[in-house]
Amino acid sequence: MPRKVTYVFPRMGYSYAAFESFFQILGYDVITPEPSNSQTLKRGVSNSPEGMCFPFKILLGQFLKVLEENPDKYFKIVSLESYGPCRFGYYSPLYAKILKDRGFDNFEIVNVEGIYPPWYRGIPRFFKKLIKLIGWHTPWTGVKAFLIAGWKVYAIEQLERKLYYLIPREKIVGSAEKAFNRAFERIHHAPNKVKAIKEVLNEELKRMDSVKHVENVELPKVGLVGEAYMLMDYSNNLEIEKKLAYMGVDVDRSLWVTNWTLDRIIKTKEHLNHMLEVNKGYLDFFIGGDGQESIMNTILYKQKGFDGVIQVLPFGCLPETVAKQILSNVSEDYDIPVLSLSFDEQTGEAGFITRIEAFVDMIKDRKAAKVGKKKSTTVASQ
Numbered sequence: 250m251p252r253k254v255t256y257v258f259p260r261m262g263y264s265y266a267a268f269e270s271f272f273q274i275l276g277y278d279v280i281t282p283e284p285s286n287s288q289t290l291k292r293g294v295s296n297s298p299e300g301m302c303f304p305f306k307i308l309l310g311q312f313l314k315v316l317e318e319n320p321d322k323y324f325k326i327v328s329l330e331s332y333g334p335c336r337f338g339y340y341s342p343l344y345a346k347i348l349k350d351r352g353f354d355n356f357e358i359v360n361v362e363g364i365y366p367p368w369y370r371g372i373p374r375f376f377k378k379l380i381k382l383i384g385w386h387t388p389w390t391g392v393k394a395f396l397i398a399g400w401k402v403y404a405i406e407q408l409e410r411k412l413y414y415l416i417p418r419e420k421i422v423g424s425a426e427k428a429f430n431r432a433f434e435r436i437h438h439a440p441n442k443v444k445a446i447k448e449v450l451n452e453e454l455k456r457m458d459s460v461k462h463v464e465n466v467e468l469p470k471v472g473l474v475g476e477a478y479m480l481m482d483y484s485n486n487l488e489i490e491k492k493l494a495y496m497g498v499d500v501d502r503s504l505w506v507t508n509w510t511l512d513r514i515i516k517t518k519e520h521l522n523h524m525l526e527v528n529k530g531y532l533d534f535f536i537g538g539d540g541q542e543s544i545m546n547t548i549l550y551k552q553k554g555f556d557g558v559i560q561v562l563p564f565g566c567l568p569e570t571v572a573k574q575i576l577s578n579v580s581e582d583y584d585i586p587v588l589s590l591s592f593d594e595q596t597g598e599a600g601f602i603t604r605i606e607a608f609v610d611m612i613k614d615r616k617a618a619k620v621g622k623k624k625s626t627t628v629a630s631q
């Protein structure tokens with residue numbers, strides 16, 4: 250009798266709700282790792298090679314916990330893979346080796362990867378990996394799983410965007426978050442039908458709009474750039490978006506599951522050309538991860554009128570470390586403050602809050618000084 254498989258995948262922000270639906274539609278059991286916490290971090294760090302980057306250690310800690318707690322199940326651990334040049338290419342073989350060395354034999358690692366050129370090799374390879382990942386299903390079941398997961402990801406992102414818009418404007422502190430939590434749970438457990446998800450999304454967006462808040466208020470704007478996994482997972486970046494929003498800032502994250510997938514898998518060529526054009530003179534070749542995006546998005550934030558940018562940089566991440574150096578030139582050339590925050594298992598909440606508070610105060614002062622200067626020039630020219 251074939252073994253019953255349970256899927257476990259990297260938890261990334263609120264998108265886990267969509268990935269759960271994906272595997273459930275395909276008929277599999279799924280276990281979502283819990284958000285990062287001191288115990289999973291400790292497990293991950295103590296079992297990883299010291300030189301590996303922080304996201305590797307976080308995920309290893311989460312996988313270890315799930316395997317330890319479920320010795321009677323057989324797992325397919327979903328991992329991401331790329332050909333480098335950063336450490337991403339080592340993730341899957343290293344997970345397999347470490348978990349085997351720790352005595353686990355109830356798992357296999359299955360990879361998700363993009364389509365790499367040349368296309369005549371990349372496309373068959375992609376489908377081969379996809380079949381290994383999800384097994385054989387009727388075409389309709391496969392399409393349905395992708396469609397529903399896509400819609401849930403989209404719906405969750407709409408709700409999150411609304412949340413970060415409302416927090417700095419709400420009249421009763423905490424009311425936007427309360428509305429969001431309810432909305433998220435409804436999307437999470439919505440029936441796996443597009444119509445039902447759309448209906449819940451529309452109802453919940455309306456409900457969130459009814460949270461008492463002030464419109465027409467101009468707030469300082471901060472853009473977030475950095476390594477995708479850290480950026481998209483609130484438990485790893487210490488809820489940086491929420492914290493900034495509660496400090497009275499309009500916060501915008503440059504990478505979401507939807508635009509990351511669109512740029513990296515579907516519109517790859519346009520995305521690369523756009524990036525080369527924007528990054529001209531700073532970084533015109535791929536360094537792995539999201540380093541090139543961090544530079545491009547900082548420049549784009551300046552062009553869109555943002556007041557500052559924060560780079561989320563996991564400890565040990567080569568692409569973001571390179572980007573950090575280049576960002577100091579971008580910051581000077583484009584006159585936009587950039588704060589690089591490095592995250593590892595030692596990052597403490599108190600020090601982190603102090604740093605972002607100081608940054609927010611600085612950009613608020615800069616903004617006020619600019620408005621004052623503009624006013625005095627207008628008065629002088631009258």
Ligand code: SF4
Pocket residue numbers: 302303304305335336337476537538539563565566567568569
């Ligand atoms: S981008 Fe950075 S954090 Fe992500 S795998 Fe590469 S080195 Fe590690």
